[in-house]
Amino acid sequence: MNILAPSLLAVDYNNIEANIRLLEESNVSWLHLDVMDGYFVPNISFGEPVIRCIRKITKLYFDVHLMVINPIRYIDDYVKAGADSITVHYEACEDLSATIAAIKAHNIKVGVSIKPDTPVSLLKPYMNDIDLILVMSVEPGFGGQAFMPSALDKLSKLKQMVAQAGRPIDLEVDGGITIQNVKQVIEAGANVIVSGSSVFKGNVVENVERFSNILTEN
Numbered sequence: 001m002n003i004l005a006p007s008l009l010a011v012d013y014n015n016i017e018a019n020i021r022l023l024e025e026s027n028v029s030w031l032h033l034d035v036m037d038g039y040f041v042p043n044i045s046f047g048e049p050v051i052r053c054i055r056k057i058t059k060l061y062f063d064v065h066l067m068v069i070n071p072i073r074y075i076d077d078y079v080k081a082g083a084d085s086i087t088v089h090y091e092a093c094e095d096l097s098a099t100i101a102a103i104k105a106h107n108i109k110v111g112v113s114i115k116p117d118t119p120v121s122l123l124k125p126y127m128n129d130i131d132l133i134l135v136m137s138v139e140p141g142f143g144g145q146a147f148m149p150s151a152l153d154k155l156s157k158l159k160q161m162v163a164q165a166g167r168p169i170d171l172e173v174d175g176g177i178t179i180q181n182v183k184q185v186i187e188a189g190a191n192v193i194v195s196g197s198s199v200f201k202g203n204v205v206e207n208v209e210r211f212s213n214i215l216t217e218n
Contacts, residue, residue: 002193004193005031005172007195009196010200012200023208037067040067065111065174066087066092071092079106083108085109091118100126109132110131113136114133116137116138116139116150151188158189187218
């Protein structure tokens with residue numbers, strides 16, 4: 001099943017609850033939450049207190065993406081805040097196996113993300129332990145960037161790796177995803193689609209409907 005996970009990074013922060021209600025009315029089930037620390041990526045977004053507040057107003061699936069150095073330090077906090085899944089970066093972990101184990105100990109889904117220059121082969125040792133792989137199709141840190149076509153090749157390789165692993169692993173893609181290129185990333189192997197600007201800029205309901213039509217057809 002293909003899933004649309006709108007990224008809160010692109011929302012109008014003056015109208016968060018109203019926009020979440022529009023997503024719910026449009027049958028969106030996931031919300032992608034980008035946490036940035038200003039060190040691993042050159043930007044700061046929001047953190048655990050904001051996510052905890054948002055959790056009080058919605059039951060959407062919280063797809064939490066930690067773009068922070070040594071994220072194992074914060075796993076407990078984000079679980080308590082309401083995360084349904086936590087994705088960490090391969091490049092940000094001192095001990096990725098220990099970080100994966102710390103997330104799994106809370107009985108929630110665990111994901112690993114890779115930046116555009118990180119080879120997918122580095123994830124092979126972890127294929128039996130993770131539930132999701134997030135391919136960044138832009139350099140992480142800022143919304144509104146253009147999609148990097150090199151992500152398509154990475155998704156294709158990961159699709160093969162998932163098949164070889166013989167277990168369900170979601171393939172998520174984030175960065176520059178629009179109505180014009182979403183079919184390409186699905187055909188390459190992605191089944192979880194993160195989009196910020198293309199969902200929240202303009203008419204949210206109409207934007208979600210356009211995405212949903214393509215995700216349903218493919």
